[in-house]
Amino acid sequence: MGETRAKIGTWLGFLLILVWCLLPVVWIISLSFKGPTETAAGSPQFLPKEPTLQNYSDIIDNPDFKDSLINSFGIAAISTFLSVILATLAAYAIARLDFKGKRLVLSIALAIAMFPVVALVGPLFDLWRTLGLFNTWPGLIIPYMSFTLPLAIWTLSAFFREIPWEMEQAAQVDGATSWQAFRKVIVPLAAPGVFTAAILTFFFAWNEFVLALSLTSTTQARTVPAQLSFFVGPDPFNPPYGQLATASVVVTVPIIVIVLLFQRKIVAGLTSGAVKG
CATH class of the missing domain: 1.10.3720.10 (MetI-like)
Incomplete structure (x- = not known):
């Protein structure tokens, strides 16, 4: 029983650290698919409402x-x-x-x-x-x-x-x-x-x-x-x-x-x- 709790605690700690480290990365990736109108909003949503590849096209052509x-x-x-x-x-x-x-x-x-x-x-x-x-x-x-x-x-x-x-x-x-x-x-x-x-x-x-x-x-x-x-x-x-x-x-x-x-x-x-x- 004690070993099971230790494993569960280890995995919970691992998942917490993983979410903490990857959350900014996921946010940047999500932001890269948002258009100027959505990024200029006061409180933009985490996921893009209308995903677009325009930002990637602009960067590649820059x-x-x-x-x-x-x-x-x-x-x-x-x-x-x-x-x-x-x-x-x-x-x-x-x-x-x-x-x-x-x-x-x-x-x-x-x-x-x-x-x-x-x-x-x-x-x-x-x-x-x-x-x-x-x-x-x-x-x-x-x-x-x-x-x-x-x-x-x-x-x-x-x-x-x-x-x-x-x-x-x-x-x-x-x-x-x-x-x-x-x-x-x-x-x-x-x-x-x-x-x-x-x-x-x-x-x-x-x-x-x-x-x-x-x-x-x-x-x-x-x-x-x-x-x-x-x-x-x-x-x-x-x-x-x-x-x-x-x-x-x-x-x-x-x-x-x-x-x-x-x-x-x-x-x-x-x-x-x-x-x-």
């Missing part, structure tokens, strides 16, 4: 949104690729080599990752204007990497420390060079950690708002989160809520697809090392 979507994909992909490569090499060196200041390096990396982004906007704005990086892809990729690299290094160094050193030594005994042993033995074994670091890096670059808004001036490099702030509509007192909700849905779809495709590797990467034995 050239500024399409340009910002391309910018988001390109900047996030390049930032992720470079961060994962550099973090893999750095994490391997930190995990395998003994040198003075190893803990200091990790501490500084963690401090950089925790540094407030807002504090860097002013200096970066002036520096990027001087160097000609303002409103360019490199102007966003470089600061993105400064925040994603430390997190990726911390994640990957934990994975490399768990890989037995003997496996690399065995590959070298069989005739593999240090680079071949690293590339063909160590990196495949650390694949869950690499995927985890890549996903976290991509999520940061995809969702970042402050730098994307402050270091761009046109759709030449502006990403989707920053571009959404310019969806003001003809009337400043009645923003286009339907289009904003539709754009949010469209932007969220790639994240959902990535999570579904790499769900097992993400879970393996986040839980690896949690249990010892």
